[in-house]
Amino acid sequence: MAVDDAADADSASLRTQGNDLYKAGKFEEAIPLYQESAELAPSDPAPLSNLSAAYFELGNYEASVIASDQALALLEDQAKKQKVAARKLKSLVYSLNYQSATESLDAVQAGDEKEKINQAVQNAIKSQASVQDWVQLRIRLVNELPRCKPQIRNVPEYFVVGHDVPESLYDDSLLKTGRDKISLLFAGIGDSRNLHATLFSFFLDNTQGKLPLDKTFHITICDHKPAVIARDILMHGMLSELAACGDDFEKQIDTFTIPLLYYMFLSPIMPDALHTLLQRNITHLIEVLEDPHFRMKTMYVPPMYNPAILKVLREWQHEAGAEYHTVRMRMEAIRQRAKDRASLQMTMMQYGELSTSIHNPPEGCEKEEAFYRRTGVLVMNWAGHNKVYEPELQKAYENFDPMNPDRLDTDFLDTIDSSWKTNPTFIDLDWQRNREDSHADTCIGHDPFRLGHELKSIGVPAPQKQGLLNFFGFWMMLAAKGLTAVKSRIKIECCIGDITTVLEQIRIGAVGHRTPVPVHEEQQTSRNDKGETPLDVTTNNASVAQKPQDNADHQLEDFPKAYDRIHLSNIPDYIGGSFATFLYAMPVLHPGKHCYVTATCLRNPPRFKTHNHFNHEYLAGLCSPSDLVKAFQVRMEDLEEPDAPLVLSDYVKWHRKPVSRNLSSLLSRDQIELWLFRFFLKISIPMTREMRTQTLIYSPLNLTAIIRLCAYLYHAGYPAHWLSGVLEEICSGKIRTRARPPRSEPLTFKETKTDFPILAQSTAPFVAEFTTLLSMSQCTLPFGILSPHIPPIQLAHQYSFAFPEVPDIIAETPAFILVLFSMHLLPREAEKEGIRQFLLSDETGSKTQKGRTAREEGIHIVSTWQWDRQGKKATFWLQNDVFEQLDRSTWGISIWRTDSWIRQAGPELLKGVVDEGPWISTKGQDE
Structure with a gap:
């Protein structure tokens, strides 16, 4: 006892x-x-x-x-x-x-809590019963739900020639990873200069005996423009042809490959003979893509992208050159060069004497540059130029005095205009036909001679006064030799699409030609007795892998599920800054000090003093290195010159740094809740800003960002009941928090450090959309949400509305939302002063009874929607029971902006809205 x-x-x-x-x-x-x-x-x-x-x-x-x-x-x-x-x-x-x-x-x-749990459980069970194919549901969510608000003019811009100093993603430190395959990804591949720099690195290592023979290389190139990928495929084919010439100089001359690449890469117009060769290459590529049995040796173009690429290639055969003829292109080149020089002079007058070396032609290119600036004709110093140049051009160039350019007899330009042809690869008709009327001409914004400086800066030797072609030709020859060094061991995979979509597709193995992973396998993630959870959300289970359906030559295991290095360029400037980098790129990056994601800020570097300020804006106050590790498991590599002016315009490298999932190693619950509420408020009610300015900071994210972020945080080790509590509070229509909607732009440290009192703030205008998005996502989330406000997925309906007129004014910013509102309840002041004050329920919002009533009863904001510019049709998703309660004769629908918070289009009565039925059955569930 x-x-x-x-x-x-x-x-x-x-x-x-x-x-x-x-x-x-x-x-x-x-x-x-x-x-x-x-x-x-x-x-x-x-x-x-x-x-x-x-x-x-x-x-x-x-x-x-x-x-x-x-x-x-x-x-x-x-x-x-x-x-x-x-x-x-x-x-x-x-x-x-x-x-x-x-x-x-x-x-x-029995009681309120039991009823709440019962309702949440029954709704979830109904949703699960409605899902016939979990894999397809996951894919549809990734492919169909936008991550950013749409643009009204939503055809992406076509950038032909880049401005980056070419940078390789490869160096021999990657050999220390121990992996047999080295995987690299270029987002926004553009003109392929960074890919060529990587091939250049292969060549240098090969000459030094450092390139291993037992390693294979997988390079994924991605761009949201089919025209970019089409152009890069053409260039790669020519590069392969150049590689086949080896060191045979005579053969290089006979193939005309270097001159053809030179003009295709840099010039808006080209000699007729080279244009003929280019058209032969275009025709051959069309034949290759139309042949289901033909495969390129080093490049893989998934058949799913063929229609988009073929459309561009066929336009380049005839239509592009006819619409944008030689004279038009040549005169635009002259105009753009004059405009850029005037802009440079204005900058120097405003900011004082700056280094202008990069704006002057490289040594040996002075005469060519002055001739191009005067005539719009790019010439080359090449042994076989007599075969492609007219006598009139040769004589004019010989007599040209760059110190007295206006003395040039320009009669020879009549011959150029009649014999030379437009470089069709400079034209993307889809982009050109959707531009503002005031910007109808092509954007020939690049200076061809800047490339000489860029190549010289990375070690390409000066051409000893022989001209730009020698810079370019030397560069291309080294890239071709690099391709030769790894030719049997390299695969270059092409992807077309928004990079965040592609990265999510890679993570779940659903890039069209990659087999998806069953959703339930990721849902089995759980902690062990030590509270640890692996964040390797990139891992696919090989046991469920199936052979890709559209290409039997490429097995699933051939494609990387994670990458050693990812190059994002400055794409984050437009899609959510560091939030997009961390949420989409980091999960498909291998951990380790030799692996990284690299990105730069070029949209607005003067607006941010340091990277901390940049992260502070895009992550709603989360910016300290320790907090970034705890929330996103990322670490920034130390900068070489942290105090350099415009330091944001330099590339920064982010490493994935897995940490313990013990709660003591993570942010506290109070920190996470405060941050998530602030992030929600910043996304849903962004600060007013200029509609058009050279340093505009975008606020593009829609409410799907909150859902995706919570899924990420769960995988990082944050308990479901923390995350569920935040989501449920938003769904309930009211949140109690110290967080506030932003009051500064960019967000200041002073604001986020202010200890505001706890305040109950309304989320009512956003509840209908948010609960709908959660109902669509709930079956694929890795944790359950304890909320009775999330309807079964079958209540999430797809709606569409065709607006009679939508102005294109300042329409290329991702800042547009749909507003469904009661015409009786929304105060008239919203039209004149903006709608934002009626969404705010903090100390700065509308205090009137009309304002409170409008906010609680008269407004539904939709931030996640698709826009068909040609049909002027908006497609969106809302729960059917909420929509059916709206009086279609007194409720309206409009398009508003979240930068100025003024109306862009409408209002139109809801009676014109078309209910296309439950989202889950609108497409592909049974296909």
């Missing part, structure tokens, strides 16, 4: 120690004490109840359920029994075990 008493005493002591640790938030340390306490007193339910609570707080819901069952078997106190039963029920919901949750409902007494 004394032994039992001693054991009970020891058990009680251990439980007390565990409780002290529990209250201090040290749940990991409390668990072994509770376990030992339970072993000493096997008939005492208290340590088991405490154990279930500690596991729950860690997010280890499966272990919490087991401990809860053990405690419930011993408990007699009904109040305590109800508490444990409720905890078990919540654990089952958070771990997606809805069937067991239904069976456990009877153990919980």
Whole structure:
């Protein structure tokens, strides 16, 4: 008896120690004490109840359920029994075990909490029952739901020649990873200069004996413009032809490959003979892409992209040159060069004497540059130029005095205009036909001679006064030799699309030609007894891999599921800054000090003093290195010159740094909740800003960002009940938080450090969309959400509305939302002063009763929608029961902006909205 008493005493002591640790938030340390306490007193339910609570707080819901069952078997106190039963029920919901949750409902007494849980469970079960193909649902969410607000003029711009100093993604430090395959990804590949720099690195390493023969290389190139990929495929074919020439100079001359690449890469117009060769290459590529059995040796173009690429290639055969004829292109080149020189002079007058070396032609190119600036004709110093140049051009260039350019007799230009041809690869008709009328001509914004400086800066030797072609030709020859060095061991995979979509597709193995991973496998992610969760959301299970359906030559294992290095250029400037970099690129990056994602800021570098300021704006205040590690598991590589002017315009490297999933290694619950609420408010009610300025900071994200972020944080180790609590509070229509909608732009440190009082703020205008998006996503989320406000997925309907007129004014910014509103309740001041004040319920919002009524009852904001510019049709998603309650004769629909917060189009009555039916059945669920 004394032994039992001693054991009970020891058990009680251990439980007390565990409780002290529990209250201090040290749940990991409390668990072994509770376990030992339970072993000493096997008939005492208290340590088991405490154990279930500690596991729950860690997010280890499966272990919490087991401990809860053990405690419930011993408990007699009904109040305590109800508490444990409720905890078990919540654990089952958070771990997606809805069937067991239904069976456990009877153990919980009737009340508001039980009703809330029951409603959430039943809605989730209905959603699951409606999903016939979980893989297709995941793919549809990735492919169909935009990540950013749309643009009204939404055809992406076509950039022909880049401005980057070419930079290789490869160096021999990657050999230290131990992987047999080195995988690189270029987003926004543009003119392929960074790919060529990488091939250049292969050549240099090969000459030094450092390029291993036992390594293979996979390079993914991506761009959202089919024209870019079409042009790069053409260039790669020519590069392969150049590689086949080897060091045979005579053969290089005979093939005309270097001159053809030179004109295709740099010049808006080209000699007729080279144009003929280019057209032969275009025709051959069309034949290749139309032949289902033909495969390129080093480049893989997935058949799914063929229609878009073929459309561009066929336009380049005739239509592009006819619409943008030689004279038009040549005169635009002259105009653009004059405009750029005037802009440079204005900059120098405004900011003082700056280094102008890069704006002057490289040594040896002075005469060519002056001739180009005067005539719009790019010439070359090449052994065979007599074969492609007219005598009139040769004579004019020989007599040209760059010190007196106006003395040039320009009669020869009549011959040029009649014989030379437009470089069709400079034209993307899709982009040109969707530009503002005031910008109808092509954007020949590049200076061909700047490339000479860029190549010289990376080690390409000066051409000894022989002209730009020698820079360019030397560069291309080295790239071709690099391709030769790895030719049998390299695959260059082409992707067309928005990079965030492609990165998500890569993560789930669904890039058209890659086999998707069943959703339920990612949902099995759970913590072990130490509260750890692997964040390797890039891993595909090889056991479920299937052979790609559209190309039997390429097995799933040939394609990387993660990359050693990813080059994002300055794409983040337009898609959410560092948020997009961290959320989409980092999960498909291998960890390790030799692997990185690299990006730069070129849209608005003067607006940010440091990268901390940049992150502070785009991550709603989250910017310290330690917080970035805890939230996103990223680390920025130290900068060589952190105090350099416009430091944001330099490339920065981000490394993936996995950390412990113990709560003590993560942000606290208070920090996470405050940050998520601030992030939500910043996305949904961004600060007013200029509609058009050279340093405009975009605020493009829509509400899907919150859902995607919460899924990411769960994989990073944050408990589901933390995340679910935030999502449920937003869905309820009111949040209590110290966070506020932004009051500065860019967001200042002073604002985020201000200790605002806790305030109840309305989310009512955003609830209809947010709950709809959650209903569409719920079946693919890795955790359950305890909210009765999320409807079954079948209630999420797809709607469309064709606007009679939508102005194109300042329409290329991702700042457009749909506003459904009561014409009786929305105050007239919204039209004149903007709608933002009626969305705010903090100290700065509208205080009038009309304003409060409009916010709570009269406005539904839709930030996630698609825009068909040709048909002027908006497609969006809302839960059907909410939409059907709206009076279509008194409610209107408009397009508004979230930069100026003024109306862009409408209003039109809702009676014109078309209900296209439940989203889950609108496309492909049974295909």
